[in-house]
Each structure stands twice: as C-alpha cells, then as structure tokens.
Amino acid sequence: MASTSSSSSQSKADSVFSEEVQEEVERKDEEEEKGDDARLLETNEANTSDSSRVQTNTGQKLHPPIIRIERCRCVRCDGEPVFSCKQCKQEILLCMRCARRANHPHPLKSFRRNDEKILLLRRHLTLSYHEHIVSCQRSICMETCLESRYARRHFTVCDDRPRQLRDIINDGGVVFNGIGYKGNSCFSCGLFITCMFLHAKRCQLSTCHVAWCEEIRDTFDMASNDIYVVSDEMRNKCENVHKAEWKKVEDRLRGQLVEDILSIAL
Template identity: 60%
Template sequence: MAESTSSGIPEVQADAITNDSAARVQTVTGDRLPPPIIRVERSRCVGCGADPPDLICKQCKEDVLFCKKCARRAKHPHPLKAFRAKDDRIVQLRKHLTLSYYEHIVSCENEICMESCEGSRYTRIHFKMCQKRPRQLSDMITNGKVQFNAIGSTHCNTCGLFITCMFIHANTCQKSECNVEWCQEIRNTFDYGTKKIYVMTDEMKKKCEEVHIAEWKKVEDRKREMMIDDLLAISI
C-alpha cells in the first residue's frame, strides 16, 4: 500500500503482476505479462493512513485529511471540519481528474489546449530530466509488482504519476509509432488486449466527462476569440 501524502498528487494502487514465466500470457506476438490494474486510492489520513479519515481542512487547496489523533499532533494552521461522504466524493473526483489531465498531457500536441494542460506540460520536461525516476520500464518490475511510485528508498511523486498515466495512455493507444516515451515498450511487455486497466466508477466517469466538456468549450471559445482578433488585425 502506498504511503499517504499531502502533495496533491493522487495515489494509485496497482494489482500485483509477476515476472514468473508461468504468469505470462501467450499471444500471437509472443509472451506478455498481464497488465496492472490501476485504481485511485481511498481517502486516508495523511499522518497514519487511517481509512477513512475523520477531518478535512477547510482552506487548503490540496486535500489535507486527518484522523483525530494525527490532527492533534499536526497542529494544522487552518480550521478542520468533519470528513463526510460528500467530501470523500469530491476528493475522489479531484484524484480522477488529475489522472485524466495527466493522461492527456503525456501525449498532447495541441498548440491551444485546456488551461490544465498548458500549465502542466513542464512535467514532460521534468520526466526527461529527473534523476529519481526509473530509467527504463524493466526497473519498475520488482518483487513481482509494478512499482509506480518508488524505486528503492528514493522516488519522485510527479514521475510516479506521469508513468502511471503513460500506462493508461498505452492501454488505448493505436499508433504504430507513438511519441510518448515507453508507450511501445509497455504495449510490447503487457497483454492489454481489450481490457481497460484504469478502474473508475460510472459516477466518477460521468462527472469527469462533464468537467472535460466544459473545459473543451473554453478552448473552443479561446480559439474563436483568437480568430476574431486575427481577422480584425488584418482588416485594420
């Protein structure tokens, strides 16, 4: 189980896979490993990992969650309120949205795009330069599991999230030559078939789609405004 964090990066849980030859799946293109199944972690206390937490911060943009015991120790500077079922749904939605944004970012080539994409594309440069991330896909398959968040005792949460979304991207990518790092290698290593590896409830899927529709509408509005500005500049 991954450790809880207040970094704002959603934690993910991947079902174990093994490196044993007996676990490999025979396909028309050779032996491949069963793919990991990716789930967003449940809401937990950032101190001890208690599930569910008792309290949530009223002010922090990131989801700061505590059990009562850890809240007393933490002496958080902002007021806390009771963690309700509604809060849990909001926290889960934020995590799913973050994953969906990063899945888009890993492969986006749009000049004009969602603000969430344009503001976070630096993560692609970060991934190329980060010294804490695994250097190759095989580095992540250790002790029978795909380690998304850590290699040894040091890890980079940003790269862990980025790599997770590379797996999600590869699950649906149909390009014979994809520019996303590791995409082809992931597809060659794991037997995706028609299986969806990212687990999301219908409720979360619907809410994410609603948010994305609204964001893409903003993109179209921006494009329209830019086109009008260009036409006005020409007429002047």
C-alpha cells in the same frame, strides 16, 4: 479322494480368481496413477501458462496493472484521514495520530466527508486528462491541460523517478495507489507514470513519442482487458466537466480567429 480333488479344484479356482482380482486392482492402480500424472501435468501446464505471462525471452507478456482510485486514506498509515493540507501540490491527508507526529510545515485543515467527495472527483478528473498530461502540444487548450503539463516537464528532470520501466516491475507486476505508481517517492512522477500506462492502453502508433509507451506495450499485454476501473457515475461527471472546459476552449479559439482576421484586414 473326491473331496480332496474338489478342494484342490476350488483352491485353484480361488487362486486364479485372486490373481485376476490382483491384476484388476493393479490395472486400476496403474490407471489412477496415470490419471494423477495427467492431472498433475494439466496443473503444471496451467501454472506454466499463468507464469508465462511474465516477460521472458520468448516474447510472453506481463499481465497489465489495474489502476483504481480508492477511498481517501492517511498518507502515512492508510488510516482514516482527519486533516488535510490545502497548500501542498501533493495531496497530504493525515489521521489524528500521524498529524501529531508529522510536524507538517503548513497549517492543516479538517478533512470532512464532503471534502473527500470533491477530492475523489478531482483524482478521477486528473486521470481523465492523461492524454493531455503526457502528449498534448496545443497552444490553446483546456486550462487544466496547460496546468497539468508540469508533470511531463518534471518527469524529464526529476532525480527521484525510476530511470526505466524495469525499475518499477516487482514480482511480475506494477502496483498503483490512488493516482500514482505505488513505490515512487515523487508524487508528480508517480502521476506521470500512471498516465503513461493509460496512454499506452489505447495507443496504436508503431512509433510513439510518449516516454515508455512502446516499451509498456512490448512488456505488458495491454490488449487483454481494461486497466482503469472507474464507475459510470464518475465517468459521466468527468465527461460533463470536459464538455464545459472544451466550450471555453472553443470560445477562445473563435476569439483568436477573429483577432487573426482583424489583424490581416488592418
């Protein structure tokens, strides 16, 4: 009997222990499920935070585009360029295969490494003049400024350009290639769109006359980070060119002032 009673007590103890273990296991499982739910909620919130950068009716803004001048590539296949056209206003670079198929109307010249260095500097210089391209009204300014204003005039009349900002936004962003908006068939308009974004990055005017400026600032979070990636070396080269050009402008302004004074004296 004692053995039976002892066995029964042990069985009850084991049963109680098993119930306690089961309860502990269930409690831990419940905690783990809550933890998984919390982590899932955090992940969803993070994803929602990322996706909230997409322009919505709540006023959230898109991530600003990144503008970076890459290495020179074939305009048709992104291969290594072998030939270039010096006559076209648009930079025409072609690899060997595409040059054979392109049937380009102008004579093509060999494109060498030194040509690439010059072209990359020219591209950086073009973007460094973005304020002149989109807004400068000076009658006496850098020769480069006066020459590049054609992009502004052209943008107002071109039939191939995007008609509004929303036309260039795809999957919540805008992609730039070289010095132009990627996806636009018109080189001049692609350049002008790029310059409008660079202008909007720094513009603080509540009312701006530059096309799309206010809409760009309303749509993109332009204050979050820099949108133009350029090396210090290339930036310094552009600044040196600017200084030399402004020296010429100052000389012309002084000459104009002397002429005005002489005309008054006469």
